[in-house]
Amino acid sequence: MKFTCRQENLETGLSQVYKAVPNKANLPILSNVHLLAKDGRLRLSATNLDTSITTYVGVDIAKEGAITVPAKIFRDLVSNLPEGVITVTLDDHLLHVEVEKNTAKLNTVAAEEYPEIPVMGDDVEVLEMDTEVFADAVKTVVFAAASDETRPIFSGVYISFIDGVLNVVASDGFRLSEKTLTLDTPFTKTFSVVIPAKTLMEVSRLIDTDAPTKIALDDRANLVLFANKDTVVATRILDGNFPDYKRIIPTEHTLEAEVAYEDLLEAVRLADVFAQQVDSSIKVKFDSEEGLISVSSSSPESGEQTSSFQAAVDGDPLEIVLNSKYILDFLSNAGTDKIRFRTQTDLSPCVFNPLGKEGFLHIIMPRQKD
Numbered sequence: 001m002k003f004t005c006r007q008e009n010l011e012t013g014l015s016q017v018y019k020a021v022p023n024k025a026n027l028p029i030l031s032n033v034h035l036l037a038k039d040g041r042l043r044l045s046a047t048n049l050d051t052s053i054t055t056y057v058g059v060d061i062a063k064e065g066a067i068t069v070p071a072k073i074f075r076d077l078v079s080n081l082p083e084g085v086i087t088v089t090l091d092d093h094l095l096h097v098e099v100e101k102n103t104a105k106l107n108t109v110a111a112e113e114y115p116e117i118p119v120m121g122d123d124v125e126v127l128e129m130d131t132e133v134f135a136d137a138v139k140t141v142v143f144a145a146a147s148d149e150t151r152p153i154f155s156g157v158y159i160s161f162i163d164g165v166l167n168v169v170a171s172d173g174f175r176l177s178e179k180t181l182t183l184d185t186p187f188t189k190t191f192s193v194v195i196p197a198k199t200l201m202e203v204s205r206l207i208d209t210d211a212p213t214k215i216a217l218d219d220r221a222n223l224v225l226f227a228n229k230d231t232v233v234a235t236r237i238l239d240g241n242f243p244d245y246k247r248i249i250p251t252e253h254t255l256e257a258e259v260a261y262e263d264l265l266e267a268v269r270l271a272d273v274f275a276q277q278v279d280s281s282i283k284v285k286f287d288s289e290e291g292l293i294s295v296s297s298s299s300p301e302s303g304e305q306t307s308s309f310q311a312a313v314d315g316d317p318l319e320i321v322l323n324s325k326y327i328l329d330f331l332s333n334a335g336t337d338k339i340r341f342r343t344q345t346d347l348s349p350c351v352f353n354p355l356g357k358e359g360f361l362h363i364i365m366p367r368q369k370d
Contacts, residue, residue: 001065001090003037005057007083007099013044013057014075016231019202021071022048032068033075034114037061045117046071051199052117053206056230066111069095077104118218118234120225126214127161127187131228134213137168137179138204140360143329145197146172157200158242159224160192169245170197175326176245177333180359191217194238195224203233249363250349253342255315257286258355259293261339265331267295267307272324274299281367282324288313297324320346321367330362 017033025031025048036043042059045052067090074095078086081099089096095106120126138157146154151173158169166181207213207228214227218234226233271282275297285294293311298304320343336354343350346369352362 001035001037001067002062002088003042003059004062004085004087005042005059007078007081007086009057010042010086011075011078013042013055014071014078016055016206017044017046017053018071018075019206020046020048020051020053020233029068029109029113029115031071032109032114033071034066034068034111034117036066036111038064038066045114047115047117049115050196051202051233051235054117054119054232054234065090067095068109068111068114069106074106077106118221118223118225118232120214120216120227120232124216124218125187125189126216126227127166127183127185127189128212128214129166129181129183129185131207131209131211131213133181135204135207135209137166137181138200140179140333141168141170141177142197142201142204143170143333144172144175144177144362145170152238153194153240153242155197156194156238156242157197158192158194158245161187162190162192169242171243171245174323174365175330176248176363177330178245178249178361180361182359189217192242193217193224194240194242195235196238199233199235203235206231206233248349249361250342250344250351252344253315253351254344255286255313255318255342257293257314257341258312259339259341260309260311261331261334261337263309263311264293264295264327264339267293267309268324268327268331270305270307271295271297272328273297274302274305275324277302280324280326281321282327283319283321285317285319286313286315287317288315289317318343318346319369320350321369322350322364323367326364330364334360 034045042057045054084099087098095108097104149155154172160167168179170177203226211229216225222237223234275282277299282297294308296306334354336356338355340353347366350364
C-alpha cells in the first residue's frame with residue numbers, strides 16, 4: 001500500500017473516525033483505525049462494536065492495500081505534522097509516514113483481524129432529509145435522555161417513521177422532549193427504533209449541512225446507518241421497547257400561561273442560585289387575577305430568592321414545584337421568544353410549547369411539595 005494526500009485532509013478524516021475508538025478496548029484491535037486504499041480513495045474506519053464511523057479521504061494511490069494502525073498514535077502524529085503532502089507507505093509490516101524532513105514508522109496489525117465495517121449499499125432504501133432539519137430535531141430532544149445507563153432504554157432517542165411523519169423523542173422518566181416532522185419523501189417503510197443518545201449527538205456534529213442526510217436500517221444486523229457526504233455512521237439499535245409516551249401527554253388543561261422567554265429564563269436562573277444548593281427544586285406560582293408569575297427558591301444554609309414578572313395567565317391560582325435544571329435545559333433549546341405553558345394540577349405533567357417552533361413539545365413532571 002502506498003499513497004499521498006494532503007496533511008489537513010488526513011487529519012480531518014482521522015479526527016472524525018476517532019470518535020468511534022473506545023477509550024478502553026476489550027479487544028486490542030479496536031484501538032486501531034482501519035485503512036483501505038482503493039479506487040482512488042482512502043477509506044478510514046473505526047468501531048467500538050456498538051458504533052462504527054467510516055469516512056473517505058481523497059488520495060493519490062500508487063499501490064492499493066489495507067492495514068490497521070494504532071488510532072491515537074496515528075491521529076496525534078498526523079495532527080502535529082506540518083501542512084503539505086504526506087507520503088504513506090506500507091513496507092514489511094511497518095507504516096512509513098513522510099512529509100518534508102519528517103519521517104515516522106508505525107507498527108501495524110493485519111486488516112483481516114479487524115471487525116467487519118457496516119456499509120450503506122446502493123440497493124438499500126433510504127430516508128433522505130434536510131440535514132439542518134435533522135440536526136435541529138436531534139438537538140431539540142437529545143438533552144432529555146438519561147445520562148446514566150441504569151435504564152438503557154431511557155439513554156436512547158426514540159425515532160419512528162409512520163405515514164410520512166417522523167417523531168424524534170427522548171425521556172429520562174422525569175421529562176420528555178418530542179419533535180414531530182412531516183416529510184415529503186418517497187420512503188415507504190415504517191419503523192421505530194431507539195438509538196443511543198450519545199451516538200446520535202455525534203452524528204449531528206459530524207454531518208455537513210451542505211448535503212442531505214440519509215437514514216437506512218439493517219434489520220439483520222440490528223443497525224441504523226446514517227450517511228452524509230463521505231461519512232457513514234452505523235450504530236446498534238437498543239434492545240427493549242420505548243414507553244408509550246403519548247399517553248402521558250395531556251389532552252386537556254385547566255391552567256394556561258404565555259410567557260416571554262427572557263422573563264422566564266432570568267427568573268429561573270436567579271432561583272437556581274439557591275435551588276442548586278439543595279435539590280434544584282423551585283416553586284412557580286401562577287396568578288391569573290394579577291397576570292403574574294412568581295418563581296422562588298430557598299436554601300436552609302444560604303437564604304431565599306423570589307422573582308416575579310407579568311404574563312398572560314388563564315386559570316385558577318396554582319403553585320407547582322419543578323426542577324430548575326430541567327427548565328434551564330429546555331430553555332437553552334427552545335429557540336423562541338414566547339413559550340406556552342399548560343397543566344391541570346400541581347402534580348400533573350407540565351407542557352411547554354415554544355411558540356413559532358412547530359412540532360416541538362416538552363414535558364416536565366412536577367415534584368411533591370414539602
